[in-house]
Amino acid sequence: MVYEVVIIGGGVGGARVAKILSKEARSFHITLIDKNRYHTFHPNLYEVATSYLPEVYGHMPIDFLDLKFSAIYPLEEIFWDDVGVTFLEGEVVGVDFKKQKVNLKNGEERHYDALVVGAGSETNYFGIPRLYEKALPLKTFYDAMLVRNAIDEAFWEAPKNHIIKIIIAGGGFTGCEFAGELIGFLKKLAEVHGRPKNSYECLIVEAAPSLLGSASNWIQKKAKKRLESMGIKFKFGVAAKSVSDGTLALADGTSLPYDVLIWTAGVKAGGLTDNLNLKLAKASCLLVDEYLRIMPYENVFGVGDITYCVDEAIGKALPMVASVAIREAKYIAENILRLFSKKTPIKYKPHYAGFVIPLGGKYALFESHGIRFAGFLPWILKQLIALHYWSTLLGWRRAFQIWQKGLEIYRRND
Numbered sequence: 001m002v003y004e005v006v007i008i009g010g011g012v013g014g015a016r017v018a019k020i021l022s023k024e025a026r027s028f029h030i031t032l033i034d035k036n037r038y039h040t041f042h043p044n045l046y047e048v049a050t051s052y053l054p055e056v057y058g059h060m061p062i063d064f065l066d067l068k069f070s071a072i073y074p075l076e077e078i079f080w081d082d083v084g085v086t087f088l089e090g091e092v093v094g095v096d097f098k099k100q101k102v103n104l105k106n107g108e109e110r111h112y113d114a115l116v117v118g119a120g121s122e123t124n125y126f127g128i129p130r131l132y133e134k135a136l137p138l139k140t141f142y143d144a145m146l147v148r149n150a151i152d153e154a155f156w157e158a159p160k161n162h163i164i165k166i167i168i169a170g171g172g173f174t175g176c177e178f179a180g181e182l183i184g185f186l187k188k189l190a191e192v193h194g195r196p197k198n199s200y201e202c203l204i205v206e207a208a209p210s211l212l213g214s215a216s217n218w219i220q221k222k223a224k225k226r227l228e229s230m231g232i233k234f235k236f237g238v239a240a241k242s243v244s245d246g247t248l249a250l251a252d253g254t255s256l257p258y259d260v261l262i263w264t265a266g267v268k269a270g271g272l273t274d275n276l277n278l279k280l281a282k283a284s285c286l287l288v289d290e291y292l293r294i295m296p297y298e299n300v301f302g303v304g305d306i307t308y309c310v311d312e313a314i315g316k317a318l319p320m321v322a323s324v325a326i327r328e329a330k331y332i333a334e335n336i337l338r339l340f341s342k343k344t345p346i347k348y349k350p351h352y353a354g355f356v357i358p359l360g361g362k363y364a365l366f367e368s369h370g371i372r373f374a375g376f377l378p379w380i381l382k383q384l385i386a387l388h389y390w391s392t393l394l395g396w397r398r399a400f401q402i403w404q405k406g407l408e409i410y411r412r413n414d
Helices: 012-024 042-049 062-069 141-157 173-192 217-229 271-275 322-340 376-394 396-413
Strands: 003-008 028-034 038-040 072-074 085-089 092-096 101-104 109-111 114-117 121-123 164-169 200-206 233-236 240-244 247-250 255-257 260-263 267-269 300-302 355-358 364-368 371-375
Touching: 003 012, 003 109, 012 028, 012 114, 012 322, 012 376, 042 141, 042 173, 042 376, 042 396, 062 072, 062 396, 072 376, 092 271, 114 322, 141 164, 141 173, 141 260, 164 173, 164 255, 173 200, 173 217, 173 355, 173 396, 217 233, 217 355, 217 364, 217 371, 300 322, 355 376, 364 376, 371 376, 376 396
Parallel strands: 003 028, 003 114, 028 085, 114 300, 164 200, 164 260, 200 233
Antiparallel strands: 038 072, 092 101, 101 109, 121 267, 240 247, 247 255, 355 364, 364 371
């Protein structure tokens, strides 16, 4: 008998489950469904959003394609050697758990014997008036390109004596990594557009009392010191209240003018969860049990940002980061194999690999199991992690080509 495994979402977790099962299973077929054709490597989006690509009249320079494929890659090409995997571009609008069918927007249905829901997350605007219309998120490759273009246009259109104000709302990992690389981009744009030095400002607005709330005090202090040394300013302990043209209003009654507003202050589970008729947890996430099964079904699993998985050792939900999704994918693939072979599933055991946080140029912070260091070596480690990530999806040859071309662009920008 050939079992059907359907995976919703070709992100970090979904793609990894498909890859593992394609190599270890012989008795089932995998259908990977995603509404987008591309797999996104989110850790490189801040590089995309701050990359300077000289404009060429009539066509885009070849560097653009290298930049594009450093952050996204076609899903059908990721699995072109995996005969047991079929990629289907389509939008899932619901699941009939009783009939074990996935419903697509175009009216198609896909039967499953095992289902993996890994539809990812989306930007959370927290119901703040006009925020969706006025702020730029940094969640996809195309978001990153819009951010990059908006900043470039601000330098082009503003009067020469105008100080261009960039506000980053959110002092988490995405906001800090983006801010660290942004300063070099702003310096280059000021030079290209003939503006004087100090003709721009960058401000991070964070509702919490410090940057990187889930990191250690050492990481928080080092990150703040590094960003301060680059000229970045901060406003802590106050949340956004509303947005208008060129003004961000805060909960304490103050207003901040901006030319470009980037929103990195939060994410929530993708909108699919609202259509599944399941009990939801914080940020619209799906509840999973100790085997990463979506309750109450034994053949339905959740992976990555869309799930709310509690680490029982500390009583807190696991963060929405790639390393968590990668580890979850390994357990889910194993439990699907055990499901088909009638074996007892294994309990998921969270593991904290630590942090590598790039903060502009060839500088990063590293912390893992009490080991801490900052500077060039963590930056090298970050690049090697990226290379290894791509190799697990594409093989070493294709991964190295993509990694090398992207790294050359990033080095040139630095």
